[in-house]
Amino acid sequence: MEITVRPGDSLWYYSQIFGVPLILIEASNPNITPAQLYVGQNIRIPGFVAKSYTVQPNDSLWTIAMSNHIPLDMLQLLNQKINPAYLQVGQPLIIPERITNLVVTDVNNYTYDKMVQDINRLISIYPFIARQSIGHSVMGKDIIELQLGIGSKEVHVNGSFHANEWITTPIIMNFLNEYVLSLTNNQPIRGLQMLAYFNNTRLSLVPMVNPDGVNLVINGASAAGNRRDDVLAINNQNDDFSNWKANINGVDLNNQYPALWETEAQRKPTTPQPRDFPGTNPLTEPEAIAMAQLAQQRNFQRMNAFHTQGEVIYWGFQGLEPPVAESVVNEFSRVSGYRQVRFVDSFAGYKDWFIQEFRRPGYTVELGSGVNPLPINQFPEIYEESLGIMLANLYL
Numbered sequence: 001m002e003i004t005v006r007p008g009d010s011l012w013y014y015s016q017i018f019g020v021p022l023i024l025i026e027a028s029n030p031n032i033t034p035a036q037l038y039v040g041q042n043i044r045i046p047g048f049v050a051k052s053y054t055v056q057p058n059d060s061l062w063t064i065a066m067s068n069h070i071p072l073d074m075l076q077l078l079n080q081k082i083n084p085a086y087l088q089v090g091q092p093l094i095i096p097e098r099i100t101n102l103v104v105t106d107v108n109n110y111t112y113d114k115m116v117q118d119i120n121r122l123i124s125i126y127p128f129i130a131r132q133s134i135g136h137s138v139m140g141k142d143i144i145e146l147q148l149g150i151g152s153k154e155v156h157v158n159g160s161f162h163a164n165e166w167i168t169t170p171i172i173m174n175f176l177n178e179y180v181l182s183l184t185n186n187q188p189i190r191g192l193q194m195l196a197y198f199n200n201t202r203l204s205l206v207p208m209v210n211p212d213g214v215n216l217v218i219n220g221a222s223a224a225g226n227r228r229d230d231v232l233a234i235n236n237q238n239d240d241f242s243n244w245k246a247n248i249n250g251v252d253l254n255n256q257y258p259a260l261w262e263t264e265a266q267r268k269p270t271t272p273q274p275r276d277f278p279g280t281n282p283l284t285e286p287e288a289i290a291m292a293q294l295a296q297q298r299n300f301q302r303m304n305a306f307h308t309q310g311e312v313i314y315w316g317f318q319g320l321e322p323p324v325a326e327s328v329v330n331e332f333s334r335v336s337g338y339r340q341v342r343f344v345d346s347f348a349g350y351k352d353w354f355i356q357e358f359r360r361p362g363y364t365v366e367l368g369s370g371v372n373p374l375p376i377n378q379f380p381e382i383y384e385e386s387l388g389i390m391l392a393n394l395y396l
Contacts, residue, residue, distance in 0.1 A: 001048040001096060001125075003077055005152050017074050018045055020094070020184055021195055027128035027150060044127045047184025048096045050078065055091040060084070060390040068095055099125055099266035100185060104177040104180075107170035108376045109218045112133070112141055112211035118173055118253055119144060126180040134206070135290025138248045139225065141211040145289050148177065151200035154299050155393045158206040158291065161254045161350065162245040162275075163213025164373040168306040171367065172207040173231065175390045190391060197394035209287055212248035216241050217373065224248060233314035242351055242373055247285055254305075256288035257353035259317065264348040288350075295354060300346050302328065302393060303354045303362040306386070307375050308316040310366035315356040315360070316342035328396055332363065335388025365389060 003014070011034045015022040015056040024074040026034060028044045037043075053064065054178055061084045065072040076084070078094045103125065104118050123129050159168030181187070182194045208214055215223035216231060220241055224231045234250045235241060246252050250272025255264055269277045283289050295303065313336075315321065315329040333340045354362035368374045368382040 001045050001050050002042045002348045003045055004080060005037050005039055005040055005043060006077070006080065009037060011037070011043070014043065014045060017071055017077070018048065019098075019186075020045065020047055020082060021186075023083060023150070023195070023199065024128050024183060028126075029332070045096075046126050046128055046180075048098055048124060051095045051097040053093045053095045055089055055093060057086050057089055059087055060202055060257065061087070064095070070096060098185070099181070102174070102177045102181060104170065104173045107167075107174065107271075107379055109165055110170040110173075111218050111303075112208060113215075115169055115173060115208055115211075116144070118177075120147065122177060122180065128255065129176070129180065134294045135286055137210070137212045138285070139212045139227070139286055143206065143211070143287060144208065145294065146205045146207070147202060148176065148179065148205070149198045149202040149394075151198075151202050153200060153301055154204060155302045155304075156204040156206075156295070156298075156300045157304045157306060157390065157393065158209055158350075160208040160214050161305060162252075162307060162372075163210050163217045163241075163247070164243060164245055165306075165308040166214040167308060167374050167376065167379065167382065168367060169207045169214070170379070171306065171386050172205055174383055175387065176205060176207075178387075181280075190387070192391060192395070194394075201394045203394065204294075204298065206291065206294070209291060210247050210253055213244060216248065217244050235274055241274070243274055245372075246273065246277065247287055250274065250277055251279045251285050251288075253285060253288050253291075254283055254350055255279070255348045256283055256309075257292070257348050258282040259349070259352035259356045260347035264346070266377050282348070286358075291350060292353070295358070298360075300354075301360060303351065303360070304389070304393065305350050305362075305364050307364055307366050308369045308372055308382075309370055311336075311338045311369050311385070312366045313338050313340045314344055314351065314364040314366070315340060315361070317347075317352040320359060321355050321361060322359055325355075328361050328392075329363065331375060331392050331396060332365070333387050335392055336365075336385045338352050338365070357390065 028046045065075045255278035317389040351362040351364040
């Protein structure tokens with residue numbers, strides 16, 4: 001929600017009247033110099049939206065403010081051109097409305113388009129969320145990274161490397177929504193006051209690494225556009241794409257990394273497939289390249305790749321993981337109930353490459369149990385299991 005600066009206003013005053021931490025207002029207005037506000041300047045207030053109101057008989061600004069449980073000056077701030085002494089019946093006003101509920105609510109069949117719609121809505125309410133495109137899918141969709149927090153410690157979480165594991169995307173989006181809601185309403189999550197973690201940690205999220213594949217799984221061959229015939233051929237003319245893990249080229253993005261890629265390639269398919277084809281070489285696919293470049297350009301202390309299924313956390317690669325990786329996975333296991341596995345006979349994944357490249361902790365977290373794609377009725381249970389891991393990434 002935007003407001004306009006009046007004489008004598010300050011960001012500190014806005015934080016007091018709206019009940020929003022000053023640091024969130026500053027982060028929502030990164031191009032503003034707090035000590036140099038000028039009259040007429042627009043300031044974004046996180047956690048609020050502007051609601052229309054029509055003046056009723058016997059209304060005054062005071063009665064409107066009281067009935068909406070807001071300070072009178074908050075109402076005056078949003079209606080500076082209104083003369084309080086001459087309210088007219090039918091006159092339009094703007095009332096600030098605090099958001100107290102999640103806006104990410106439709107998590108079934110969570111396509112790329114649903115995700116983008118939710119991201120746009122969240123950023124409009126919580127402009128301290130930073131958004132950037134780190135690259136594009138084969139079909140040209142933005143691969144979106146979201147950042148939250150101002151701390152020097154950076155941690156990363158991603159989802160939907162595999163198309164039919166798309167439930168990981170709304171899991172991440174739901175956490176993002178719960179986190180920002182807790183910040184603007186001063187509501188703890190599992191007893192944790194989140195503002196301290198916002199100040200100390202910068203959380204990087206790529207909710208959907210494989211947008212073309214996700215849309216293909218959910219919407220079928222029509223989602224492939226002019227590649228429809230190609231994906232049908234790869235899928236043996238089967239219209240059911242629910243088992244598709246790959247990107248739109250039929251390459252498994254989590255077999256694309258130069259971490260014993262040759263070993264993995266020798267035992268995997270040699271042509272495009274719905275799953276497991278590692279490509280003709282490492283890092284041939286734009287989605288895999290974008291994720292590698294993201295890690296190379298940043299300083300992630302820890303990386304988490306959310307997959308499904310198995311309720312297990314894989315955390316080692318060739319003994320290259322640092323000693324701290326074990327204490328972290330112990331905490332992940334404690335808060336989620338998931339078992340931990342250090343080594344597994346599977347290579348060339350993003351977690352493997354991250355550990356090899358940076359010698360820092362990397363984790364493949366297999367959420368839920370059953371057969372992919374996991375049914376959406378598992379969402380509440382999976383979210384509760386993953387919530388502890390997401391929080392641990394902030395406080396560890």
